Amino acid sequence: MAELIFNLSKEGKCAFSLPESQVPSYEIDKKYTREDDVSLPEVSEVDVIRHFTNISRNNYGVDQGFYPLGSCTMKYNPKVNEDVAGLQGFTSLHPYQPEYQVQGALKAAYELGGYLCEITGMKGATLQPAAGAHGEMTGIMIIKAYHQNRNDNKRTKMIVPDSAHGTNPASAATAGYEIVQVKSDDLGLVDIDALAALMDDETAGLMLTNPNTLGLFESNITKIAKIVHDKGGLLYYDGANLNAIMGIARPFDMGFDVVHFNLHKTMSTPHGGGGPGSGPVCVREDLVRFLPKPVVCKDGERYYLDHDRKDAIGRVKAFYGNYLVYIKALAYILTMGPDGLKKASETAVLNANYIMAGIKDSFVIPYDRFCMHEFVLSGSRQKEQYGISTLDMAKRLLDYGYHPPTIYFPLIVHEGMMIEPTETESKETLDKFIEALNKIAKEAKTNPELLHDAPHNTYVRRLDEVTAARNPVLKWEKEQDE
Amino acid sequence: MRFTRDHEWIKKEGKYAYIGITDYAQQQLGDIVYVELAEEDLVLQQGDVLCAIESVKTAAEVYMPVSGTVIEANAELEDAPEKINEDPYGTYLAKIIIDDETELNDLMTEDEYNEFLESEAE
Numbered sequence: 009m010a011e012l013i014f015n016l017s018k019e020g021k022c023a024f025s026l027p028e029s030q031v032p033s034y035e036i037d038k039k040y041t042r043e044d045d046v047s048l049p050e051v052s053e054v055d056v057i058r059h060f061t062n063i064s065r066n067n068y069g070v071d072q073g074f075y076p077l078g079s080c081t082m083k084y085n086p087k088v089n090e091d092v093a094g095l096q097g098f099t100s101l102h103p104y105q106p107e108y109q110v111q112g113a114l115k116a117a118y119e120l121g122g123y124l125c126e127i128t129g130m131k132g133a134t135l136q137p138a139a140g141a142h143g144e145m146t147g148i149m150i151i152k153a154y155h156q157n158r159n160d161n162k163r164t165k166m167i168v169p170d171s172a173h174g175t176n177p178a179s180a181a182t183a184g185y186e187i188v189q190v191k192s193d194d195l196g197l198v199d200i201d202a203l204a205a206l207m208d209d210e211t212a213g214l215m216l217t218n219p220n221t222l223g224l225f226e227s228n229i230t231k232i233a234k235i236v237h238d239k240g241g242l243l244y245y246d247g248a249n250l251n252a253i254m255g256i257a258r259p260f261d262m263g264f265d266v267v268h269f270n271l272h273k274t275m276s277t278p279h280g281g282g283g284p285g286s287g288p289v290c291v292r293e294d295l296v297r298f299l300p301k302p303v304v305c306k307d308g309e310r311y312y313l314d315h316d317r318k319d320a321i322g323r324v325k326a327f328y329g330n331y332l333v334y335i336k337a338l339a340y341i342l343t344m345g346p347d348g349l350k351k352a353s354e355t356a357v358l359n360a361n362y363i364m365a366g367i368k369d370s371f372v373i374p375y376d377r378f379c380m381h382e383f384v385l386s387g388s389r390q391k392e393q394y395g396i397s398t399l400d401m402a403k404r405l406l407d408y409g410y411h412p413p414t415i416y417f418p419l420i421v422h423e424g425m426m427i428e429p430t431e432t433e434s435k436e437t438l439d440k441f442i443e444a445l446n447k448i449a450k451e452a453k454t455n456p457e458l459l460h461d462a463p464h465n466t467y468v469r470r471l472d473e474v475t476a477a478r479n480p481v482l483k484w485e486k487e488q489d490e
Numbered sequence: 491m492r493f494t495r496d497h498e499w500i501k502k503e504g505k506y507a508y509i510g511i512t513d514y515a516q517q518q519l520g521d522i523v524y525v526e527l528a529e530e531d532l533v534l535q536q537g538d539v540l541c542a543i544e545s546v547k548t549a550a551e552v553y554m555p556v557s558g559t560v561i562e563a564n565a566e567l568e569d570a571p572e573k574i575n576e577d578p579y580g581t582y583l584a585k586i587i588i589d590d591e592t593e594l595n596d597l598m599t600e601d602e603y604n605e606f607l608e609s610e611a612e
């Protein structure tokens with residue numbers, strides 16, 4: 009492990025030299041000053057540069073290699089989108105600038121909202137939410153506002169499938185709903201009869217992602233929409249899996265009422281490091297009035313922020329959201345064009361099916377039919393026959409130079425491993441990855457110890473994840489002299 | 491041995507009772523990696539959280555099948571949480587004194603629990 013920068017500290021070392029101050033010094037009252045020393049590391053400039061450069065080289069990102077992390081859409085993000093978002097006209101904006109000075113910036117936001125509506129078939133958009141789950145919460149608050157506005161106040165429940173992203177129940181609970189789980193059927197789809205039995209006039213709606221987390225298209229989606237709508241509920245689309253359907257199917261046409269995007273996933277922003285993200289929400293026509301305010305509007309040739317919206321749920325973010333992330337999304341949409349977006353989704357689906365077909369003989373595929381942009385395999389055979397868990401195999405993938413896929417999700421698959429290659433990977437990359445997975449399946453049989461102890465070639469070996477989660481050491485503390 | 495709908499079991503032995511999770515529960519959780527043990531002398535109502543179990547997949551809470559006082563947690567699980575996977579009915583999480591034994595009547599018998607599992611699976 010690299011030394012902490014605190015341990016590199018040598019008394020008197022310093023990484024800067026400033027000219028002597030010409031401002032007279034001023035003594036601060038003792039009651040405002042700290043008694044102990046601040047314990048900042050004393051290091052030279054070269055120490056700082058080497059320390060952080062070396063740490064950064066231990067990172068792994070999609071610019072270095074394949075990153076098939078299911079549900080996360082770790083596609084390559086074209087650098088031209090970064091260039092556009094880095095234009096000074098965007099980076100130097102101030103949110104308090106008067107509207108007449110920022111017409112171009114407002115136009116960019118307005119047009120992005122329009123494109124997002126076109127992709128989803130919806131009628132209005134807010135770009136405020138800062139991330140996917142934030143978008144979910146905003147969408148659910150809009151659903152709540154819709155019911156309350158109709159004086160329909162007995163709806164206290166939200167239905168979520170047992171295969172849902174964990175954020176779905178969390179977002180609905182944050183918005184004040186009681187969560188009701190609907191189970192999946194043998195095909196891995198929402199159990200229609202179970203849904204019909206649960207849906208009543210106390211249920212606000214259903215949150216769904218389509219394709220679902222098993223990478224399967226909910227082929228009964230119009231029936232599902234009817235069941236929910238017939239009982240007065242609304243249908244929420246979790247846009248986490250939008251990468252499978254752009255330009256091919258629109259959530260509105262499937263019967264969805266509210267949808268969020270993960271712009272950072274589908275629309276080209278490097279993600280996985282904790283943000284910034286962007287989770288715009290689009291809604292059908294009669295829900296537009298509930299969107300958070302302000303909404304970017306157009307009057308003739310003039311763009312403006314409309315604050316005068318009495319039914320709006322309020323603000324969900326300071327200012328207008330993570331602006332530069334949506335500039336990247338706009339650049340992505342414009343450079344791809346409608347045909348390019350469609351091609352991206354088609355290729356994403358093709359790539360996932362290609363990997364699934366390539367590893368079929370080595371692993372159990374619990375839902376064995378064409379998948380969408382991702383699929384879930386089960387390591388149950390390796391577990392039962394050789395005592396090798398999916399965790400062991402994921403760790404072994406690190407030795408082969410890959411970021412491992414998502415594991416143990418969705419919860420309904422035993423020893424699950426969820427693989428999402430995305431459209432930006434070549435056949436050569438996919439072939440090598442298939443070869444690695446098949447090799448690992450063989451190793452499970454011939455050399456289980458190798459997998460038990462994996463990874464072997466990485467900077468750090470197998471970590472004690474339980475202790476790390478239970479007793480994380482989050483800050484450095486100076487050793488006290490006895 | 492009696493069972494709850496949340497997949498706990500409780501077994502009365504003399505003056506004490508032992509609580510664990512069912513085979514079905516350990517299968518659903520997958521490899522158990524950590525058990526946050528119950529505190530001794532804790533007085534709990536039926537349905538209160540007794541302790542928490544973490545597996546490679548998820549974290550789950552274990553609920554009190556009946557009201558009672560925790561006498562002892564199974565310290566063996568600190569270093570060997572996988573014992574629950576290996577022998578769910580032979581590995582207890584906590585030893586308790588039951589407040590009101592009539593509460594046991596609320597719980598399912600083995601046959602009832604198996605039927606319950608079947609009906610859940612449908």
